[in-house]
Amino acid sequence: MSxxxxxxxxxxxxPDPSVxxxxxxxxxxxxSFEWFPGLPVFHSRDLVHWRRIGSALDRPSQLDLDGCGPSRGLxxxxxxxxxxxxxxxCTLMDGPGHFVVTATDPAGPWSEPRWLEGDGFDPSLFFDDGDGDHSTRGDRAGESGEGEGEGGEGEGRGRAWFTAARVLDEAAxxxxIWMRxxxxxxxxxxxxxxxxWSGSRADARWPEAPHLYRIDGSYLLLTAEGGTEAGHSVVAARAPRVTGPYEGARGNPVLPPATGPVTCTGHADLVRTPEGDWRAVLLGVRPGSAIGRETFLAGVTWSDGWPVFSPVALGDDRPRPPLHDDFAVLSADWSCLRTPRVPFWTTGDGLRLRLRPERLGERGSPSLLVRxxxxxxxxxxxxxHFAPAAPYEEAGLxxxxxxxxxxxxxRTTEGLVLRRGPDVLARAGLSPDPVRLGVRVRGLTHTFAHAGPDGAWRDLATVEAVFLTPLxxxxxxxxxxxxxxRPSTRDARFAWFDLRYPHPRDSPGR
Structure with missing residues (x-):
């Protein structure tokens, strides 16, 4: 049943979920690209409700993102x-390349990286043992390791394989997909x-994101194809031996490029439930906003040994609870830009950010925490809570x-300033200390506002932020x-941070 x-x-x-x-x-x-800590780890009991339990790379010794450019890194x-x-x-782009980390507890700690040979990106692992062999039937057959299949030349149970994609011609x-x-x-x-594998057809673009599975005694290779934008899709190939040759499904792509409320679907990874049902996690995009590539879930059934993906739906009736963070501790959901060599924040009395010379717009690690x-x-x-003492000191949202x-x-010595990079978009007179700062986001429309501690909100400016559209x-x-x-010994204190998501039926106003 789908x-x-x-x-x-x-x-x-x-983006790019694996399960x-x-x-x-x-x-x-x-x-996680250029953000630290790297590679967030989540836990679930039903594949629908997830809780972040940590990050695989949460120590500077594990992850050097110095100088990492936007959308590079992990x-x-x-x-x-x-x-x-x-x-x-995973792969650290513009760095040493592929690596592996291990842990007995997925919440951590994870090991220091062990670097692996080979070119490319999108690495995967396949353990060819009883845990990796499954049946497409709706029972638990295959999980006990039944059926040796056709290994040949020592390719049978008990071995593990590393796969990755690599570029042959970037312009085309x-x-x-290669394996060792x-x-x-x-x-x-x-x-x-x-x-x-080199794609489902001769002119295939960007075969990537390989994952191997052993199902019903055969080897299934699942890859993405078509690039990560509108042409993104999922293709499948099968072989009697892990080394191939692989034959593509006649119906490729098994998940065609998507249209509608969710687009760019692809980069899928299969998992089987304890009840014997199949699911896939995959990425997708909701057009018209700046939130980027997200993790979606699809049902999977089987036809003649090939996966059949259910449509990726978009629910709009489940309101998200508001977030209020008073920074008793720093939760795992906050990230820094690149690797901070020493902490620049303290918690307990709200969040205090040290004023440091680093700033956004450069390739360093500024005093920035985001979610x-x-x-x-x-x-x-x-x-x-911040009263700047010099023209070069500033802090805010x-x-x-x-x-x-x-x-x-x-907030600056001249008052409140709204900037896009180096450009000043709006100013307001100096507000009393403390000051509340806010932004109201409706799609790509961003309205910035400010208020005294107990006063009414005043809109400062509205920006049509089409430049925030991500890749x-x-x-x-x-x-x-x-x-x-400039050097500084001062800090800025943020008493709390609120984030709420209005229900689609709510008024678009504050």
């Missing part, structure tokens, strides 16, 4: 469980390289896509402070 779900299950900037199940528990990771992780241990592979979008054996205990690759915008419409606000695309409502990442909202290249 299943569809009110989506997304992980809203906001949560595994251990007993009744599901664990999922997504890409691409497309894969998480798998084998013999009591979690293995997570030509890539191929992975040694789990040593965390390294060994043996010859095998090229498995994903999770719906196209939202209201974000904070109470800022941030709406950030990346270094090059952001909006800042900050790989998504818009995030948060808090910022800088001393603009």
């Amino acid at each position: 299943a569809s779900f009110d989506e997304p299950v992980l809203p906001g900037f949560r 595994c199940r251990v007993g009744a528990d599901y664990y999922l990771v997504t890409s 691409f497309a992780p894969t998480i798998r469980h084998h013999d009591g241990e979690f293995h997570l592979v 979008g030509r890539t191929e 054996e992975y040694l789990p205990r040593e965390r390294r690759l060994t043996g010859p390289e095998h090229v498995l 994903p915008q999770e719906q196209p419409d939202c209201d974000a606000s904070t109470e800022l 941030a709406v950030v896509l990346d270094d090059d695309a952001h909006l800042l409502l900050v 790989f990442t998504g818009v995030q909202v948060g808090l910022y402070a800088t001393s603009h290249g």
